[in-house]
Amino acid sequence: MTSARPQTSLLGDNLNQHVIIAQALIEILAKERAALMIQDVETLVEVNHAKSTSAEQLHQLGISLKKMCHGAEGKAVESFICRQINGLELLARWQQLLQLADRCQKANLENGVLLQERQQRVRASLQMIRQAPRPLYGRAGSMNQDTGKHALAWV
Numbered sequence: 001m002t003s004a005r006p007q008t009s010l011l012g013d014n015l016n017q018h019v020i021i022a023q024a025l026i027e028i029l030a031k032e033r034a035a036l037m038i039q040d041v042e043t044l045v046e047v048n049h050a051k052s053t054s055a056e057q058l059h060q061l062g063i064s065l066k067k068m069c070h071g072a073e074g075k076a077v078e079s080f081i082c083r084q085i086n087g088l089e090l091l092a093r094w095q096q097l098l099q100l101a102d103r104c105q106k107a108n109l110e111n112g113v114l115l116q117e118r119q120q121r122v123r124a125s126l127q128m129i130r131q132a133p134r135p136l137y138g139r140a141g142s143m144n145q146d147t148g149k150h151a152l153a154w155v
Contacts, residue, residue, distance in 0.1 A: 007068065008084045014065050015093040018058065022100035025054040029107035036114045 028050045035043035066073070069080045081090045 008086060008090070011065075011068050011081070011084060012086070012090055012093070014061055014068065015090060015097060018061050018065070018097045019093060019100060021054055021057050021061070022097060022104055025051065025058070025104050026100065026107060028054060029104060029111060032111050033107070033114065036111060036118065039118070 028047055032044065032047040032051065034040075035047055065077075069077050072080045078091060078094060081087055081094050084090055
């Protein structure tokens, strides 16, 4: 029974770290959204680094959690957590983590939509620029209506 206490403590620590990083990621995603809205490239670069770092930390914690839960996933994790000494407390933390993960996913998807819309606008603008006829001006500064055909002689 003594081995269950250290396992429970490690599990609680892992879940706490998960929650802390997920909460920070929500703030990072909010900052990303604000930067996308005002097209702040500098902040987007910073946020992208922070987002990647948080995602990697969550991934590593997830690997550790899966090992602690003996490979369990989904509802099996909840069952494993409930069997621990302070299972109800851990389960509350797990459910909080699931809610935070859901919020992170939604915020990330919303930011992705914003980014996609911006990309489409830029692509459309570039397409218009590429297809726009180049204005040609004559000697008097007026638009040259030259059709590309040149007379060989004036009659």
